[in-house]
Amino acid sequence: MALLEVRDLHVFYGNIEALKGISLDAEPGQIMAILGGNGAGKSTTLRTISGLLRPRSGTISFEGRSIVGLEAHVIVGMGLSQVPEGRRIFNILTVEENLNLGGYIVRSHRDLIRARKAEVFKLFPRLAERRAQLAGTLSGGEQQMLAIGRALMSEPKVLMLDEPSLGLSPILSRSVLKTVREVANRGTAVLLVEQNARQALAIADRACVIETGSVVLEGDAATLAKDERVQKAYLGGFEAVASG
Amino acid sequence: MHAFLEYTITGLTVGSFYALVALGYTIVYGIIRLINFAQGDLSMVGAFLGWTLLVSLGFEHLPIYLAVVAAFVIPMLGTAVINLGILQFAYKPLLRRSLLAILITALGMSLLLQNTVLLLYGPSIDAYPPNLLPTTGFYVGPVHVTYVQTALVAVSLLLMGGLVLFVQRTTIGTAMRALAQDHDAARLMGINVDAIIRVAFVLGAMLAAASGVMLGIYYIQIQFTFGFLLGLRAFTAAVLGGIGNIPGAMAGGFLIGLLEAYTTGYISGKWEDVVVFAVLIGVLVVKPTGLFGERVAERM
Numbered sequence: 001m002a003l004l005e006v007r008d009l010h011v012f013y014g015n016i017e018a019l020k021g022i023s024l025d026a027e028p029g030q031i032m033a034i035l036g037g038n039g040a041g042k043s044t045t046l047r048t049i050s051g052l053l054r055p056r057s058g059t060i061s062f063e064g065r066s067i068v069g070l071e072a073h074v075i076v077g078m079g080l081s082q083v084p085e086g087r088r089i090f091n092i093l094t095v096e097e098n099l100n101l102g103g104y105i106v107r108s109h110r111d112l113i114r115a116r117k118a119e120v121f122k123l124f125p126r127l128a129e130r131r132a133q134l135a136g137t138l139s140g141g142e143q144q145m146l147a148i149g150r151a152l153m154s155e156p157k158v159l160m161l162d163e164p165s166l167g168l169s170p171i172l173s174r175s176v177l178k179t180v181r182e183v184a185n186r187g188t189a190v191l192l193v194e195q196n197a198r199q200a201l202a203i204a205d206r207a208c209v210i211e212t213g214s215v216v217l218e219g220d221a222a223t224l225a226k227d228e229r230v231q232k233a234y235l236g237g238f239e240a241v242a243s244g
Numbered sequence: 245m246h247a248f249l250e251y252t253i254t255g256l257t258v259g260s261f262y263a264l265v266a267l268g269y270t271i272v273y274g275i276i277r278l279i280n281f282a283q284g285d286l287s288m289v290g291a292f293l294g295w296t297l298l299v300s301l302g303f304e305h306l307p308i309y310l311a312v313v314a315a316f317v318i319p320m321l322g323t324a325v326i327n328l329g330i331l332q333f334a335y336k337p338l339l340r341r342s343l344l345a346i347l348i349t350a351l352g353m354s355l356l357l358q359n360t361v362l363l364l365y366g367p368s369i370d371a372y373p374p375n376l377l378p379t380t381g382f383y384v385g386p387v388h389v390t391y392v393q394t395a396l397v398a399v400s401l402l403l404m405g406g407l408v409l410f411v412q413r414t415t416i417g418t419a420m421r422a423l424a425q426d427h428d429a430a431r432l433m434g435i436n437v438d439a440i441i442r443v444a445f446v447l448g449a450m451l452a453a454a455s456g457v458m459l460g461i462y463y464i465q466i467q468f469t470f471g472f473l474l475g476l477r478a479f480t481a482a483v484l485g486g487i488g489n490i491p492g493a494m495a496g497g498f499l500i501g502l503l504e505a506y507t508t509g510y511i512s513g514k515w516e517d518v519v520v521f522a523v524l525i526g527v528l529v530v531k532p533t534g535l536f537g538e539r540v541a542e543r544m
Contacts, residue, residue, distance in 0.1 A: 050432060051431075073434045073437070084429060090426065097421075100415060104419065
C-alpha cells in the first residue's frame, strides 16, 4: 500500500464537477509529477488532499488511515504539507516568522524549531541572509524558497507543491526543482504540480496527466516524457508552432 | 495653559478606556473582518461584574490590592467566557456565509447584552465604591493629577503593552497576524484557525471588561446603557487609527479621549458626540484606511 492513496476523487464547485474520479499514489522518496493544462484540476486535487476542499466522494488514505473530512490543520499535523499556488507567504511577517509558523505544529519544541530553521537555511542560504526582513520585500525566487522552506518546517512525510516554478526564470526554476529532488531523496514523498512539464519530468520518478478532472495518462516519468501524446500536448508546443 | 493641561490629563485617562475597547474591535476585525458591535457592551458587562464583586459581594472591604486585582481579573475572565459564547452560538454558524448577517447579529448581541443586564440589575444607576482608591492626588507643576487617573492609565498601558508583546512575540500572536492576511495559507501551516479566532475574542473581551471596571472606578456611576456610546466612540477611535491596526487603535483611543476632553472644556459637554462623530464621518470620507492603515488585506 502506498503512503498516500487517492482513489476515485470527485470534487464539485457548486454544480460544476472539477474532479471526476482522480486516483493517484505518493511513495516515500519519490516525486510524482502531476501535469495538465489550466483548469484541469491539478490545484483542486492538492487542495482536496490538504483538506481545504471536501470531496463529494472518493477516498484519501494516508498511512492506511482515511483523512477525508479532517480539518486542514489536522492533516498538516499528520505529516502532509502543501506549498500553495502563488506561494501565499505572509508578506507582513518576517522571513523568520514565516518559518516559525511553518513549524506551528511543533511550536512548543523550541530546539526542534531552531534545528529545522538551520536545515532550511542550509538548503536556502539566501533566506538566512534575509531572516529579519519582511517576506513581502523578497524577490519572487526568494519568496518561493521561503514558501518551500516554510512547508519543510513541519518535516512532512508528504510534500505537495503547486506550481513552484511559476513566475521564476528558467535558471531559478531549475534550481528550485533541484532542491525538490533533494528533499525527495531524503525520503519525503513529493506531489509536484507543474506547468513546466519538461523540467518536472526531468526530476520526477512517476507522472500523471490530468485533463478536465480525470487522469488520462500515468506512468514512469521517463516513459511519459517519450509518450507521443505528452510530447504533443505538453512538451512539443514550440516545435508544433514552428513546423506549423 | 493650565486648563489645557487639565483637559489633557482627563483626555488621556478617558482615552485609555477608549483605546482598550478599540483594541477589541481591531483585533477581531483584523482576523475575521467583523465589526463586533457588542464590544462596548462587553465593557458594560465587565463593569457590572466588577460592581457585583466589589459592592454586592463586599470585595471592597478586602485589602485594597486584593480587591482591585479580583475586580479586574474575574470580570475579565467572565466577559471572555460570555464573548466565547457569543462567538460560538451567534457568529460561528454565520462565519463562512454572510458578513452582513454577522454584522446585524453583532448589533443584536449588543442589544441582548444590554437587556440581559437591564433584567438582572434593573434600569437604575449603580455606584462603584467612591473611595476604593485614594481620592487625593499630586501636582505636576500647576496641574493636579489624581492617583486614580494615574493608576487607571498605568493599568491601561500595562494591558496594551502586554497585548503588543503577545501579538509580536508569541507564536500564537504571530499566527493572529498571519490570519489577518490569509486564512487558507494559515490552515496549511497547521494553524487551527477557529482556535485563533477564539483567542482574539478572549483578548477583545478581556480588554473591554478591564476598561469597563476602570470606567466604574473613574466615573463611579454605571448604567446598563453606557456600553452603546462607549462602543461607538471606541469604534471611531479604531477607524481613526485604521481598523485592524493595533498601534492605530491605541493612538485613536487617546486622540478621541483628548478631542472629547478639549471639546467639553472649551466648548461644552453637549458637543462631545457631535465632534467625535464628525471625526468618524470625516475619516471615512477623507481617509477610510485611518491614520495608520495601509492596504486593507495586510493590516494588524
